[in-house]
Amino acid sequence: MxxxxxxxxxxxxxxxxxxxxxxxxxxxxxxxxxxxxxxxxxxxxxxxxxxxxxxxxxxxxxxxxxxxxxxxxxxxxxxxxxxxxxxxxxxxxxxxxxxxxxxxxxxxxxxxxxxxxxxxxxxxxxxxxxxxxxxxxxxxxxxxxxxxxxxxxxxxxxxxxxxxxxxxxxxxxxxxxxxxIIPALQKKESGKKIVLNGNEAFSYGAVAADCRFYCAYPMTPASTVLTTLAAWGKKTGMVVRHAEDEISVINTALGASFAGVRSAVGSSGGGFALMVEAISLSGITEIPLVIFLSQRPGPATGMPTWTEQADLLFAVHAGHGEFQKIVLAPGDQEEMILQTIKAFDLADVYQVPVIVMSDMLLSEAHKSISFEKIADFLKTYKPNRGKLVATAEHGYKRFAVTDDGISPRLIPGDPNNFYQANSYEHLEDGHTTESDIERIKQVNKRARKMNGYLTSDFILPTVLGDLKQAKTVFIGWGSTKGVFLDAEETAKEKGLSVAFMHFSHVYPLSKEKLSPLFADTTKKYILVENNSEGQFGKLLRMETGISIEKKVLRYDGRPLTVEAILAEA
Amino acid sequence: MATLQDFTGYAPTWCPGCGDWGIGMAIKTALVEMGFTPSSLMVTFGIGCSGNMNDFLNAYALHGLHGRSIPTAIGMKLANHALPVCAIAGDGDCYGEGGNHFLHACRGNHDIKVIIHDNRVYGLTTGQVAPTADKGYPSKSTPSGIIEVPIDPLSLAITQGATFVAQSFAGDLKHMSEMIKAAFNHKGFALVNILQPCVTFNKKNTYPYYMQRVYKLDGTHNPQDKISALQRAMELHEEKFPLGILYETTRKTYHEEAMNNVATPLLSQARYTDFEALSDEFV
Structure with a gap:
């Protein structure tokens, strides 16, 4: 009960x-x-x-x-x-x-x-x-x-x-x-459980991933990542900087990451907006960075202490010019820990900015989860820093053109070399270029990195229920996972023929891998989002051509409910 | 030991006669004389004619965004304080677009060396006014003369907590390299503001203009005396330009205060792995 x-x-x-x-x-x-x-x-x-x-x-x-x-x-x-x-x-x-x-x-x-x-x-x-x-x-x-x-x-x-x-x-x-008296809290034996909110889960994941530098400027509902990591600093050794503004925040983190230290930043929509130019810098200089984005209803100051999922398309498109980035949207506290760790690995492996999305609901709601799975994972986890190297042959080229698009990244300090990470388009050695041939080489090199991601690291949506049999399929992303899990349980009790797809790897999307999931046109597909425009629906159509017409949208600042979703089944 | 040639990258694209040539040579001279190699320091550049030095100076470098050379330098220093870190930027870059970073970096006493090419004009965008220009200076973006009074970078740095504030002149190579060396030898936030003629777009603040108005601080100036340093700095408003170390003091640097273990750079520290203990906070 x-x-x-x-x-x-x-x-x-x-x-x-x-x-x-x-x-x-x-x-x-x-x-x-x-x-x-x-x-x-x-x-x-x-x-x-x-x-x-x-x-x-x-x-x-x-x-x-x-x-x-x-x-x-x-x-x-x-x-x-x-x-x-x-x-x-x-x-x-x-x-x-x-x-x-x-x-x-x-x-x-x-x-x-x-x-x-x-x-x-x-x-x-x-x-x-x-x-x-x-x-x-x-x-x-x-x-x-x-x-x-x-x-x-x-x-x-x-x-x-x-x-x-x-x-x-x-x-x-x-x-x-x-x-x-309702005897619901009589003492029961259970394994180790932890109670934490999404921000604490991100913080825990960042420490586990060996993030050593976190920089932020307070903004609800992301601020408690800053305060949590700062409070842990004496224990973990992480350096936490509360900078003067979000522009400084992200540029400081890029400086630290350039120097070889895993780094992250965090904010909500408004602060994230100030970071956008530097996300583009991360793209062209191929400096890894993890960006935590906890959404709240906008535009502008909006409704600071309420919840919404309206920054997805902004996150996906954040930054001028064409460059690569990965956007993850964990669905609950456990996923937030595990995918935050993965985000740091992806940032290092592909040398791209990785945005981890949350919202007020996930950031501030607490949930109890079993610690066992996390502990098991951490026992064997070693940070995957990709092609990061401490030394290289003399004549090293930071932006060497490679088959997979990823160039070895040398930690500054190797006495045999030097190089620049350049915000201008550059030659393989980092020097500025405006050559048409070199431009195309570097654009294509960077673009190839995402082939590797889509092949090896893109994760399909979690399916709840029997996708084959279900007459109605609900599609959501990020924090809607919680309400999907509970709706599935209710649907079972009621004998409804439904299934759910929850996306946590929201950008880029693999058309090849996703198309089969939407192949049965006799089913009713319904998009479920905490925003007014169905932004994931637009993204899905843009990336894969899959179009979902029916929508359950909520944009009053409150979370979606089981009742509202199942009413459409 | 490294030579000037080791630090020399591409041939500069600065205009003939530009003060940047002198500044570039002074930086390289100072680095050689201090015994550095291109592999033993990290440099950040902003965007502008000064930032274009990225291709002319060999080092581990991050040529970032306009106005942001200071935050990137701060990040580098926090990640690996074993290497000296230097930010090279212009006056519009650092005092205009990046003004907020500048004053907060002074407050933090981050151990970075900030070298500013102060030419009072935007050169790379072809001649708009800079925040250092005198009131009334006409430019492409202020054809009737700039309305604002000039920013006073030296006073600003001194009052906001910088622990080393110096000024030099692009026409005096020896003085510049001495000031740059002194900045590197100082522990903490060090500003070297270099007065630099822009021969193409600034017809007022020329070499002769500065030659007539600069003077070197002598033994009568005490750099420990903050009020006296401020008085010298504010001579700017009378078109007098003191050259030398205006102000120097000592205070713990940001990384010394921010790090648990300052003996080892953050980059080289052991990984924290007591995940079980950390999770107990949530039980």
Missing amino acids: KYTWKIGGEAGFGILTTGSLFSKIASRRGSYIFDFIEYPSLIRGGHNTYDVTISDTPVHSLKEGVDVLICLNKETYVLHKSKLSSTSRVVYDPDEFTPEEGVIRVAVPFTKILAELKGQVIMKNTIALGASLAIFGADLTELLSIFETQFKKKGAEVISMNQEFAKRGFDMVIQNNIKD
């Missing part, structure tokens, strides 16, 4: 911390979670909510509706009561308001407890966490130990005070509502 827990309150009052603690505790008790935060672009004021869906089996998107609603204020109830059913538990402060009939009321006198224990308003969260764990049949073991670690430096008094608030919330439910 899946249950959705939702907490709401005023922005600036710790909703994010409370929600992520609830997710962590649920995971530590052996459950799977998926969570999502909704918040306005403000530091204080406005309404914040945090939803966590918990389940005994892996969960990939939020389950619709609310099973347990924690109201830190009346507004939470008013705004979200439409999502409640007769079995929903509503935690509220009877001194503030009482929910209408038709739900299971769980009274927790927050104000009274605060007054009695002389706590600040923010401690409401702690009371709410205690009550939430009680409602789901958990005990307080994990929460109490988290407080011990979290407040170690602040001393025993702070620890016991926090623990006391949690116990009071917990006891309230046990005393008055024991019959309303």
Whole structure:
């Protein structure tokens, strides 16, 4: 069974911390979670909510509706009561308001407890966490130990005070509502699970790939990659530079990569736009670079804290002139770790910029995943740096014309040589040229690199369900994978004849490899995207000639839902 | 030991009489005299007549984008601080298009040597005004004279935290190479602003113009004295140009502060592999 827990309150009052603690505790008790935060672009004021869906089996998107609603204020109830059913538990402060009939009321006198224990308003969260764990049949073991670690430096008094608030919330439910408990969070044995969001997954992948330099300028929803990697710097040795602007960001990273160090940058659409000229520089100088692009609704400032997939065509076309790049769009946290690692390898092997796309949904939603697969992969993983060399024969040519288009890349410092990486069109040795013959040689050399990618490294979409039998096939990319996985499960339960194709390798696309997947014209193909124009559909048509007419598009800043997708089946 | 010839690439395409010839020779002379080879340093170039030195000077080089020679140099230094790093750019390149990078690089005290060809005009795009031009200077893009007052690069560098600020003149080869050597010997962000006549497009700031207005700083100037350095720098507004080290101080460099282990260049450090411990943050 899946249950959705939702907490709401005023922005600036710790909703994010409370929600992520609830997710962590649920995971530590052996459950799977998926969570999502909704918040306005403000530091204080406005309404914040945090939803966590918990389940005994892996969960990939939020389950619709609310099973347990924690109201830190009346507004939470008013705004979200439409999502409640007769079995929903509503935690509220009877001194503030009482929910209408038709739900299971769980009274927790927050104000009274605060007054009695002389706590600040923010401690409401702690009371709410205690009550939430009680409602789901958990005990307080994990929460109490988290407080011990979290407040170690602040001393025993702070620890016991926090623990006391949690116990009071917990006891309230046990005393008055024991019959309303949902035993979903009883302790279960499970292997090591990690709870992380897409930005943390990218950060983890970057460290695993031996990225040693990360440069960024803060921009929601990409900023937490910068802060996560900076926080890890003392441990990992990665140098993290918060530069003056995104133009500096990418040029600094290209300088570091030129010098031989794996480097990456990250931003959202606006900051990425400032980087575009230098992406083109990466193209002609063949300096590898990984670019993390976490989308949010645009244009311009748009809706900074909401989600959208509207920068795909921009990413694919970012940069003047014709040059090679690879765009990946991992679908969930596990793919984000593994494909980030792959992105660094691809950048080195093909000596191209590789863009790893995310969006607010994937960047900020947490998901619990098994660590085993990641650990197994990392046991044997060695960075593949392609044709990078530390020494070369005298007379080395940086842009030597080769069959596969890839030239050996010499790390600067070899005492037998020197060379320039040149933003002008160049000869094989790097010197500037305007010769027609040399121009064609270099353009063709660079272009050949993608033949190797399409043959050896392009990955076909993940197919969910029975593609042969299905009458309807949904096509999506990036963060829509989560909702596809859950929709597949629902479709099975409902006996719907559907299948799903999820693309993570979105550019370039192989016509030869993809055409067979779309060969059956009796099927209904439906594009599913979090944007208003169906950008992947356009890209697919441009690259392969495959045209999809039917679309499920959402562009109100909110993630797609299982219901909206299956309504078209 | 490397010779001038070892550093010499293609024959320059600069106009006859251009100040860039002198600057190019001064850079090579300084590099030879310091005992460098083309394999022992990294250089970044911007775009412009100065940036075209990419083909004339042998080194490990990145000829990047207009205005961006400073950030690329910063990245190189952070990745491998064992090699000296030098950014070669023009005044429009570094103080106009890349102005933001310039002032933040001063703040960071990145250990890079910045050599600016300051000719007060855009040569490669055939004669538009540069941000260093005097107010009222007429050009193709400002036929009625430039409205803005000139940028004051030396004062800007001093006030934003540069730890070495010098000025030289393209007509004085020996002085230029001395200043370039001093910049390389300084640990931290070093600016050498070189006053350079553009014989083709700038008919005002000519060799005779500078000959009459430059003067060498002597023993009476104390480069440690920031206020005095600023006073000298601001003589620009009276069309007086001090040559020499205006300001020098010491501060930890950016890479020394940013790196965990400054004893080994980032490039050569051991790979971090404690993935299990790192994942525990997410349990």
